[in-house]
Amino acid sequence: MTNFVVKTLANAAALAVAIWLLAGITLDDQAPLGRRALTLILVALVFGLVNILVKPIVKLFSLPLFILTLGLFTLVVNALMLLLTSWLAKQLELSFHVDGFWTAVLGGLIISVVSWAVNLALPDKS
Template sequence: MTNFVVKTLANAAALAVAIWLVSGITLDDGSSTGRRVLSLILVALVFGLVNLIVKPVVKLLSFPLFILTLGLFTLVVNALMLMLTSWLAGKAHLSFHVDGFWTAVLGGLIISIVSWAVNLALPDKN
């Protein structure tokens, strides 16, 4: 349970950095700071579920592209997962939005780097 909470908070931190750095990724509906933090945590949960359920299937189906591009296709898969999270967040009436594919590529790259750094800094408790 602790590992799940740590990973969700790491996702939330990574999403917050992407929202802060990339102008095409937004999480603002004019509400209070507490509501935005709650929305960010809910979006992090959605993002975690997308990465847990959908991403392995997409990676398996696109395995030849990973081989052909020497792993650079990972950027495309991460962007697609971020766009799927944006779509699902819209369906759940959360104020998270990604403006397009190239914005999602940049956001996915930032999220990957920040998640890696946060997970490296936090202890891994099983």
């Protein structure tokens, strides 16, 4: 349970950095700070679920592309997971939006690096 909370907070921090760095990834900036923080945590939960449930299936079916591109196809898969998170957030009426594929590629790269750094800094307790 603790590990799940830590990973969700790491995802929220990574999403916040991507929102801060890229104009094409937005969160409703008109909402009060508490509402934005809650929305960010909910989006991080959706993102985590997408990565747990959908990403392994996509990686399995695209295994030849991973091998062919020596793993660079991971950037495309991460972008697709971020776009799926944006679409699901819209369906759940969360004010998170990713504007286009190339923004999602950059956002996925930023989120991967920040999540890796945060998870490296935090102790891993299962």
